[in-house]
Amino acid sequence: AQSVTQLGSHVSVSEGALVLLRCNYSSSVPPYLFWYVQYPNQGLQLLLKYTSAATLVKGINGFEAEFKKSETSFHLTKPSAHMSDAAEYFCAVSEWSGYSTLTFGKGTMLLVSP
Amino acid sequence: ETGVTQSPTHLIKTRGQQVTLRCSSQSGHNTVSWYQQALGQGPQFIFQYYREEENGRGNFPPRFSGLQFPNYSSELNVNALELDDSALYLCASRDGQGGGNTIYFGEGSWLTVV
Numbered sequence: 001a002q003s004v005t006q007l008g009s010h011v012s013v014s015e016g017a018l019v020l021l022r023c024n025y026s027s028s029v030p031p032y033l034f035w036y037v038q039y040p041n042q043g044l045q046l047l048l049k050y051t052s053a054a055t056l057v058k059g060i061n062g063f064e065a066e067f068k069k070s071e072t073s074f075h076l077t078k079p080s081a082h083m084s085d086a087a088e089y090f091c092a093v094s095e096w097s098g099y100s101t102l103t104f105g106k107g108t109m110l111l112v113s114p
Numbered sequence: 115e116t117g118v119t120q121s122p123t124h125l126i127k128t129r130g131q132q133v134t135l136r137c138s139s140q141s142g143h144n145t146v147s148w149y150q151q152a153l154g155q156g157p158q159f160i161f162q163y164y165r166e167e168e169n170g171r172g173n174f175p176p177r178f179s180g181l182q183f184p185n186y187s188s189e190l191n192v193n194a195l196e197l198d199d200s201a202l203y204l205c206a207s208r209d210g211q212g213g214g215n216t217i218y219f220g221e222g223s224w225l226t227v228v
Contacts, residue, residue, distance in 0.1 A: 002153050004156075010139055033222040034217075036219075042222075043116070043118075043204055043219040043220050043221040043222045044157070044204065044206075045116075045219075046216060046217075046218075049216065064180070092156075101147055101159045101162055101170055101172075102147075102149075102157070102159065102206075102217060103159070104156030104157050104158075105156050106154075106155060106156045107154075107155070108157050
């Protein structure tokens with residue numbers, strides 16, 4: 001069985017500060033890992049995904065995430081927060097084969113202050 | 115723009131009623147899945163269809179059912195609505211079943227059960 005834990009339901013940063021959103025996963029097989037962003041009253045937009053090609057994954061809007069197998073982590077970072085980054089972020093895990101589906105964490109709301 | 119469209123965007127139903135939610139996927143996306151996102155939670159997998167056959171189901175009762183059509187459209191039906199069914203319902207599609215294939219989400223249908 002697979003699961004995802006996102007530490008911190010809310011993270012507050014100042015504009016221009018580093019963004020760090022934490023995600024730890026559990027999977028019985030090598031995983032695929034994803035970060036999605038959800039703006040208010042909207043669906044989910046893919047930020048980036050890890051599919052074993054490279055451990056450091058770059059996504060849209062300046063975000064990146066690093067897969068660390070030894071720590072079973074896939075934390076999301078951005079060097080400098082922008083007001084438009086304020087949204088809810090979801091980490092998700094999927095398995096390599098079969099009818100793989102996404103298992104999501106509970107989400108982290110990112111708040112950006114001026 | 116994900117190419118996944120859902121209707122209706124919002125609806126209100128009474129407890130005990132039945133509801134049908136619709137989704138139109140990108141051409142060529144033969145895998146469609148549905149997720150339920152309760153307020154303040156991450157999306158939960160309901161079920162998945164591949165080439166018009168259900169091939170995976172999450173922890174949801176049989177009153178949640180679905181259909182997938184050859185024209186890449188699909189439906190989610192919920193019978194005997196309960197108050198706890200109030201949530202955002204997300205349709206997602208992808209090409210094939212591989213776990214690393216990008217899953218594209220629609221904007222969702224907000225269901226309120228009163």
